[in-house]
Every structure is written in structure tokens, then in C-alpha cells.
Amino acid sequence: MRVLVFGASGMLGKDLLAAFPGDDVAGLSSRDADLRDGNDVLSAVRKAQPDWIVLSAAYTDVDGCEKDAARAIAVNRDGAAQVASAAAQTDAGLIFISSDYVFDGEKRTPYEIEDPRNPLNVYGRSKAEAESKLLEITPNCCIVRTSWLFGVGGKCFPDTMLKLARTQPELRVVDDQHGCPTYTPDLAIAIASLVRKHARGIVHVTNGGSCSWFEFACAILAAESPNTRVVPITTAEFPRPAKRPAYSVLSRRSLRDFGIELPDWQDALRRYLRQRKG
Numbered sequence: 313m314r315v316l317v318f319g320a321s322g323m324l325g326k327d328l329l330a331a332f333p334g335d336d337v338a339g340l341s342s343r344d345a346d347l348r349d350g351n352d353v354l355s356a357v358r359k360a361q362p363d364w365i366v367l368s369a370a371y372t373d374v375d376g377c378e379k380d381a382a383r384a385i386a387v388n389r390d391g392a393a394q395v396a397s398a399a400a401q402t403d404a405g406l407i408f409i410s411s412d413y414v415f416d417g418e419k420r421t422p423y424e425i426e427d428p429r430n431p432l433n434v435y436g437r438s439k440a441e442a443e444s445k446l447l448e449i450t451p452n453c454c455i456v457r458t459s460w461l462f463g464v465g466g467k468c469f470p471d472t473m474l475k476l477a478r479t480q481p482e483l484r485v486v487d488d489q490h491g492c493p494t495y496t497p498d499l500a501i502a503i504a505s506l507v508r509k510h511a512r513g514i515v516h517v518t519n520g521g522s523c524s525w526f527e528f529a530c531a532i533l534a535a536e537s538p539n540t541r542v543v544p545i546t547t548a549e550f551p552r553p554a555k556r557p558a559y560s561v562l563s564r565r566s567l568r569d570f571g572i573e574l575p576d577w578q579d580a581l582r583r584y585l586r587q588r589k590g
């Protein structure tokens with residue numbers, strides 16, 4: 313099988329390249345093909361002749377998207393549509409990585425795949441609009457919604473906490489946003505399984521369990537920096553350009569329907585911390 317990964321230089325992309333042992337996997341960064349250039353995208357796909365495309369590339373800076381909505385929409389929605397058109401023209405299957413931020417966070421039970429999208433910020437809107445477009449462009453498409461990614465291949469919350477703990481005795485962390493931390497090697501393996509199962513439609517893929525950012529920080533620092541004090545604060549005490557959903561836990565029912573289950577986030581965090589130490 314031939315697989316082409318857009319966003320191969322990113323945190324998830326690096327793990328995707330390793331998740332298809334025995335297959336012919338090629339990866340692209342923005343330098344190889346900019347999603348905003350339809351000709352770039354189509355010629356990259358024609359050259360690679362993939363059976364499957366995994367579209368992990370995106371403008372992922374959530375606050376940056378709020379300040380530069382034109383770029384967010386151009387890359388995350390219109391760029392994704394370019395990849396979907398190329399997939400349709402070359403008969404390739406497409407996996408699109410989407411986000412828990414397509415939801416507004418008003419629920420207090422895990423979001424199911426059929427819950428209505430109602431994003432609170434530009435990044436979430438760019439992903440929500442991409443989802444609808446892609447499902448129209450190609451029937452051979454699987455939307456993988458995931459959340460709160462962490463991994464050794466990029467900037468992520470555990471890494472930020474551990475770096476801050478080196479210089480600050482006390483960290484103030486938001487305790488009124490809840491989600492599912494997800495370890496990128498686990499996500500990459502689940503995506504590879506979905507490809508093998510010819511998945512279509514929408515699937516929620518996260519590690520098991522859920523927590524607040526404060527609870528996540530406590531688990532990270534208890535393991536690595538037990539003398540650092542972690543103080544819970546509210547979102548209102550830590551204003552940011554983009555509004556975040558208060559609750560974006562994704563139900564894993566759709567993943568279980570494919571016979572796939574990922575370990576709990578605490579188990580994933582232990583493996584991340586080991587991997588980080590090398």
C-alpha cells in the first residue's frame with residue numbers, strides 16, 4: 313500500500329511516518345507542497361500515486377488563527393479541499409485530521425460523532441467547514457476528530473509545563489476546560505488501523521479517560537517535578553484571543569465500532585515521559 317502524509321514535519325506527522333511498517337510511506341511538509349496551492353497539491357499527489365492520503369497538515373496555532381482568520385480558512389478549509397479534490401481525481405482514500413474544537417463545549421457528556429458542530433473560534437470553524445466540504449468532495453473520506461495532542465515531535469502542553477517548571481516554583485493552570493489528552497504515537501497507530509479497515513465518515517480518536525488542563529498538569533509535574541506547586545485557575549483568569557470550549561471530551565464509541573481501543577491518557581503520559589527522556 314502507498315500512503316502519502318501531508319504535514320509529515322509536524323508532531324503527529326512524524327509518528328504517522330512510522331505507523332505503516334511494511335508499506336510505502338511518503339511525507340510532505342509545507343516546503344514540498346503548500347496546501348494553498350492547488351497545483352502544488354495535485355502534482356504532489358500525482359507523483360506519489362498513493363492509495364491513501366493522510367492530511368495532518370494544518371495551521372494549528374489556535375490563537376494565531378483568531379488573529380489571521382484568512383490564513384486559517386485558506387489552509388485549514390480551502391487547502392484541505394484541494395487535497396480532497398486531488399484524492400478524488402486520483403482515486404485515493406483520504407483521512408482528514410479534525411478537532412474537538414468543532415464543538416461549543418456546552419455538553420457535559422462525551423460528544424458523539426453526530427452531535428452538531430458549533431465552533432467557538434476561527435480554528436474550530438476552519439475545521440468544521442473543512443469537514444462538510446470534504447464529505448461533499450469525496451465519498452472515500454474519513455474524518456478523524458482528536459484532541460489535546462502531545463508527543464515528542466512538537467510543541468505540546470506537557471513539554472511546556474516541564475520547561476516552565478524549571479524556572480517557576482508555582483504554575484497556574486486552567487481547571488474549567490475538560491478534554492481528552494491524546495498521545496500522537498497512539499493516534500498514529502489508530503489511524504493506520506482505520507486505513508486498513510477502509511474507514512469512512514466521522515470517527516473520534518482519543519486516549520481513554522478525560523481531565524482538566526489543571527489535572528493534566530498535576531499528573532505531569534507529580535511525575536517529573538514534585539516540588540512545583542500547581543494552582544487551579546479559571547479560564548476568565550487566563551484570557552486568550554481564541555475562546556475554548558469548556559468541555560470537549562469525545563466519545564470513543566465510534567472508534568470501538570471499528571474494534572479499536574486506545575490506552576488511558578495516564579498510561580500514555582508515562583510512555584511519553586519515558587520517550588522524552590530518551
Ligand SMILES: NC(=O)c1ccc[n+]([C@@H]2O[C@H](COP(=O)([O-])OP(=O)(O)OC[C@H]3O[C@@H](n4cnc5c(N)ncnc54)[C@H](OP(=O)(O)O)[C@@H]3O)[C@@H](O)[C@H]2O)c1
Nearest residue numbers: 319321322323324341342346347368369370372458460461
Ligand atoms: N495539536 C493539537 O492539540 C491538536 C488537537 C486536535 C487536532 N489537531 C490536528 O491534528 C493535526 C496534526 O497536528 P500537529 O499538532 O501534529 O500539527 P503541527 O505539529 O503544528 O504540524 C503542522 C504540519 O502542517 C504543515 N503545514 C502548516 N501549514 C501548511 C501549509 N500551508 N501547507 C502545507 N503544510 C502545512 C506543517 O509543515 P511545516 O513544518 O513545513 O510548517 C507541519 O508539517 C492537525 O490537523 C491539527 O489541526 C491537533
